[in-house]
Amino acid sequence: MATVAVDGHDIRYVEAGEGPPLLLLHGGIIDAGPVSWGEVIEPLSETFTVYAPDMLGYGDSDLPDVDYTIDRHVRTMAGFCRELDIEEPSVCGLSLGGAVALGLALDTDVDAHRLVPTSCFGLGTELPRGTLSYVLSRLPVLNRIAVALFRRSRGFTKASLAGxxxxxxxxxxxxxxxxxxxxxxxxxxxxxxxxxxxxxTRQGYVTNYTPRLDDLDVPTLFVHGRHDEVVPVELAEQAAARAPNAELTVLEDCAHWPPREDPGRMVELLTDFCGST
Incomplete structure (x- = not known):
């Protein structure tokens, strides 16, 4: 683990290997670089220089009193690349990190070599449970109770991953x-x-990159689990069809967490796609 200051805040990250840069961006809820990418960092480091940061507010990075929007994460990760002189990285983002990867390519000066949005958030506005999702987002006490149960029980933690x-x-x-x-x-x-x-919001998610995918000029591989109930696979199918230089790989035995459900396949996909010139 190492630390770099970005906009005055410490970002912790794993760096491993030598080769073309590969930036791995984790998801939300309880996540960090070692959580989602723990089984793929070492094998990928045989081909790439792998960077797996804990995004702002997550893991061992700083938790400043800011608004944790997609735009905030995009700006922080662009600063991360700038501070470490990471040039032309391939970027693989999981869920929330997938939206951040798209934001890096569309809204910053990060010159991405390849994009691999995985179980990607930000491809539609519809909430998975409609109004109930919005209501639950306004009841943070329920999330605090769930976290308290995670802390008390490894068994409960594993069972909760069924979602x-x-x-x-x-x-x-x-x-x-x-x-x-x-x-x-x-x-x-x-x-x-x-x-x-x-x-x-009551109207749905704020972040939706789909109308802008026509402007995505980076070779892109969408990776999605067939059984994903958080982000339906149909959204990835539509995104891959819309982006001008994109393709889609659907993993039949995965849901929303491919780097942990099928790490070997993720290593294979990233090596083949991001290692190409």
Whole structure:
């Protein structure tokens, strides 16, 4: 682990390997670089220089009193690349990180080599449970109760992952331990609760990159789990059809967490797609 200051805030990150740069951006809720990417960093470091930061407010990075919007994360990750002189990185973003990856390509001077939005957020406005999702976003006490249960029980932590994976029995013990470890950090879910407050309205999600995908000029591989109930696979199909230089790979035995559900396949996809010239 190393630390770099971006806009006055410390960002913790893992750096490994030598080769073309590959930036891995994690998702929301209780996540961090080592949580979602823990099983793929080492094998990917055989081909790439891998950077897996804890985004602002997550993991071991600073938790300043700011609005944790997609735009905030995009600006911070652009600053991360600037501070570390990361040039022409391939960017793989998971869920929330997928939206940040699209934002880096569309709204900043980061000259991405390849994009791999995985289980990508930001491809539509419809809330997964309609008005109920909006109401729950305004009741942060429920999330605090869930986090308290995570902290008390590794078993509850594993069971809760059924909401984002197709089969919890496929998860490694190291994976469950990583989630449980980060659930017990003082900042667990704080940034995500703030993000959800700003992102969810009665009309739906605020962030929707779909109308802008016509302007996406970076070779892009959308990766999505067939059984994803958080972001329906149909949204990735529509996005891949709309972006001018994009394709889609659907993982049949995955839901919303491919780097943990099928790490070997993710390594293969990233190596083949991002390693090409």
């Amino acid at each position: 984002i994976v197709h089969d919890t029995d496929t998860l490694s013990e190291e994976c469950v331990d990583a989630v449980w470890k980060y659930a017990r950090k003082p900042n667990a879910c704080v940034a995500f609760r703030n993000f959800r407050k700003h992102e969810m």
